[in-house]
Amino acid sequence: MNTRFKIMISTLFIVTSISYAQKSNSFDIKNELVYCVAQASKTLKVIPDDGTSPRSVPNGSKEWKFVNYKDWTSGFWPGELWYLYEATGDKKWEKEADKFSRFLTPLSVTKASDHDLGFQIFNSFGNGYRLTKNKEYKNSILKTADTLATLFNPKVGTILSWPNNKYGGHNTIIDNMMNLELLFWASKNGGNKKLYNIAVKHAETTMQNHFRPDFTSYHLIIYDNETGKKIKGITAQGYSDDSMWARGQAWAIYGFTMVYRETKNPKFLDFAHQLARVYLNKLTTEDLVPYWDFNAPDIPNEPRDASAAAIVSSALIELSSFTKDKNLKSEYLTKSKKMIVSLSDYYQSRDINSAFLLHATGHKPAGSEIDCSINYADYYYLEALLRLQKLK
Template identity: 50%
Template sequence: MKIKFALPVLLLQALTYNSFAQKGNAKAFSFAEHQTDVLLQETEKAKAVATKPGVFSPRSINPDGSLILVNSKDWCSGFFPGEMWFLYEYSGNANWKTKAEPFTTTMEAEQTNGGTHDMGFKVYCSVGNAYRLTHDAHYKDVIIQSAKTLCTRFNPTVGCIKSWDNRKEWKYPVIIDNMMNLELLFEATKLTGDSSFYKIAVTHANTTMKNHFRADYSSYHVIDYDPETGKVMHKQTHQGFADESAWARGQAWGLYGYTMCYRETGDKAYLQQAENIAKFIFSNPNMTKDLVPYWDYNDTAIPNVPRDASAASIMASALYELSACSENGKNYKNTADKIIKSLNDNYQTKPDSTHGFLLLHSTGHKPAKSEIDVPIIYADYYYLEALLRQKRLADNKPVINTTGALKN
């Protein structure tokens, strides 16, 4: 009898859990729509009294509780328009498209800004989502120009795109975050047929895989190269606890970046890299029970240190995609579901609070004493992306929506 009923019981448990996940997903999006309207209102209020020119997009909250707005040059400027495009994708409500468009237009100025590696964060998270959901040819042109600009930062001798300029302590710094900007280049090849973008993305990913990772698949934050020879000069973890520590968000960038690279290339070396990074993260003895990590896995003051909900959001989004292409997919999806449940249950802000942000307890740059235990816009962005991916899997659809424009 036990054998006879084992499969139906397991199926019932799976369906019940999926039902709870779907209800939580719908509730989270309802909350997100409400809060984003609040954040829009708060943004307009803050703009009216702003003293810095060109600020328009929310980033975080100051220690005095005031809203931080940034201009388009800030690396976080594209996340808020991206959030509104996600809400349009989820709801089909054209009002979100209307609200996203002026923010997206402001981001277009960055397409020729060759002084930054953050073109993916800024342009692809905003204009890229706009093009994906509308197929407006103008957005396509902006994506292509942005990719061309990003390629000007590539040094073939090093084999990487340079991250930061005008930093005395480094000659040619490359940060793990830079993996997130490669999706823009892959997209540019698909839009133009020009393989040079693809080749630069693959070269950067391969060089990073060779030099950024330790034997246990944890990652350094910064690798400094000699631009003349391509030789590695220094390995550091600038935003983490120590150079040899595992900064939580850095590990999340790597997980997401190599999962995306596998999607775009089919190269199983990238899939294996993503799986090894996931193994490091989720077998780490300092990983928390609720799977929202401490800001650095090696901080010696654990557990009395800040969490980083942004790292959790990035990991959840990456794991949903990884679940669709890995033999270990069921475990990855279950882990992502657990992260989302933790964020929903214990890290959401209260309705109408925190100027309209979605998640509490993110950590930006602790060594610089910047944005510690606060809402940060990129935590909200990847949280919404993870929710969209969770919903698509529950609806038996491909985890990544690349099927075309929405119709209203």
């Protein structure tokens, strides 16, 4: 590398760093929360009065796609509304959050169809109970935890993710780590104490089987139903069986951080650090928003995934609170804030549609929800803003 080129690169790095530092220093969380309130207010006006909620807005469209309570993403919209109530104290948001949460009530009294009950019920009724202590919400949470536990296979040591699937055997996806919070909460708030043991066992089994030697996550593990033996690790939504699907690694970082919070077992904290380390080390984008898969073949022309950045930014804030190493704690907080600033400055939907964020990717191999707005990106973005606000 010649001297002139080195100077050019160094100058670009300095300018970029100064630009980010200026944005970071001027970043106002209240302004971003006001933005979220305005966007959600616009969304409320277009939701049909039929028990459905907004899931995603396709690239190039302004129109939301709506889903009923059975959809795995149905808890994110009411969860957003509860976060807006927490942020503002405005009873309008409590009323709307209650309305959309109650649409999900049937999930607590019907047979479990998959593992997503945590996403659906804990994000809605869980946030609602945390903020209001409404006993009806608590009842729904406890019933749903028992329902989710019916999918646990003690021979395997994990919760079945997809009962009706094409993969065969007992399947568990990394997303399932997120749903353990429902079980932990229930076990500590009047539910069966066995729910705690199920959650811990699922986390331990996942830790042993779901990761490659470099701590990158498979999306899906197939186990033998009877012996509990791991058969193979594959992907469903990533690029390949050997690639690091961005949102999958994000679920893992967030999930194991949460498990440490609930158990205080240091092995889960150590593991969360390992998962975060490989994610951050492999993250090459200047704005810290990843491509949808770290090993996708056409980078830098691959879609980004704002949802993964939102999940990780929120997770790193919590992980930093458990981190005694001052340098590591500082790194987590600095990078988390940079992710949030990037999402706020470059990924907001604004006048394009009424979601909070653009450029999330759902299921690229299936051609579904590519480079669009998705409610779970918005949910974790708002959660990250609130967590960052509490730090300040």
